[in-house]
Amino acid sequence: SAVISQKPSRDICQRGTSLTIQCQVDSQVTMMFWYRQQPGQSLTLIATANQGSEATYESGFVIDKFPISRPNLTFSTLTVSNMSPEDSSIYLCSVQRASGAGELFFGEGSRLTVL
Amino acid sequence: GENVEQHPSTLSVQEGDSAVIKCTYSDSASNYFPWYKQELGKGPQLIIDIRSNVGEKKDQRIAVTLNKTAKHFSLHITETQPEDSAVYFCAASTGGTSYGKLTFGQGTILTVHP
Numbered sequence: 001s002a003v004i005s006q007k008p009s010r011d012i013c014q015r016g017t018s019l020t021i022q023c024q025v026d027s028q029v030t031m032m033f034w035y036r037q038q039p040g041q042s043l044t045l046i047a048t049a050n051q052g053s054e055a056t057y058e059s060g061f062v063i064d065k066f067p068i069s070r071p072n073l074t075f076s077t078l079t080v081s082n083m084s085p086e087d088s089s090i091y092l093c094s095v096q097r098a099s100g101a102g103e104l105f106f107g108e109g110s111r112l113t114v115l
Numbered sequence: 116g117e118n119v120e121q122h123p124s125t126l127s128v129q130e131g132d133s134a135v136i137k138c139t140y141s142d143s144a145s146n147y148f149p150w151y152k153q154e155l156g157k158g159p160q161l162i163i164d165i166r167s168n169v170g171e172k173k174d175q176r177i178a179v180t181l182n183k184t185a186k187h188f189s190l191h192i193t194e195t196q197p198e199d200s201a202v203y204f205c206a207a208s209t210g211g212t213s214y215g216k217l218t219f220g221q222g223t224i225l226t227v228h229p
Contacts, residue, residue, distance in 0.1 A: 004158075031215045042204060042219040043159070058216075059116075092158055094215065102147065102214035106158040 002027055002097050004107035012113045013083050020079045021110045023093030028073045030098050034066070037090040037109070046091075049076040083114045117142040119207050121220025128195050129228050136223045138205035139187040147210040148181060148188045149217070153202045163190070166210070195227045
């Protein structure tokens with residue numbers, strides 16, 4: 001599996017602020033995705049991070065709230081903008097390896113608490 | 116869109132017993148079905164997956180079965196150990212360029228008592 005590093009691993013944020021989460025992978029990957037896991041819940045896909053172009057968002061998620069960048073094959077960022085307590089979640093970076101068969105691997109997640 | 120239902124939500128077994136978790140899906144176009152194990156404070160770990168061209172896959176104590184006609188798939192863990200205690204998620208996707216666009220079940224909290 002790919003080694004996926006996320007920063008920060010956890011943070012406590014104030015309402016109305018924004019936070020950027022970084023995801024770094026140790027090898028080239030074809031696809032990168034961002035998922036959200038609300039407290040005690042399952043995982044929901046936020047968007048596909050496309051290299052060099054705008055991310056593709058799933059229903060219910062918009063670029064103004066969750067801007068995403070992917071400047072190269074091994075790095076992506078997710079920003080959670082103008083946060084409210086409802087944004088308190090685990091945000092997970094996930095990747096498909098270029099050499100794999102399509103399996104999706106997850107990072108350890110970034111645990112955000114918004115006060 | 117796809118909808119994945121997972122049962123049971125909690126499962127408690129004695130060490131050495133077997134555990135079975137079941138999932139159903141709604142989209143007949145789905146053809147890739149992974150299972151993830153999530154331990155407390157960690158990200159989901161892929162433990163086994165199955166594609167629609169096979170009915171069963173086994174890896175040591177873990178097996179997954181798929182019934183495409185009935186649109187359900189199951190995870191079987193034999194000879195459970197306390198280290199198997201975790202939250203297990205099933206998922207489905209239509210594969211191809213959408214392998215990574217997974218729809219997850221609600222999760223099963225598995226507790227294995229020594």
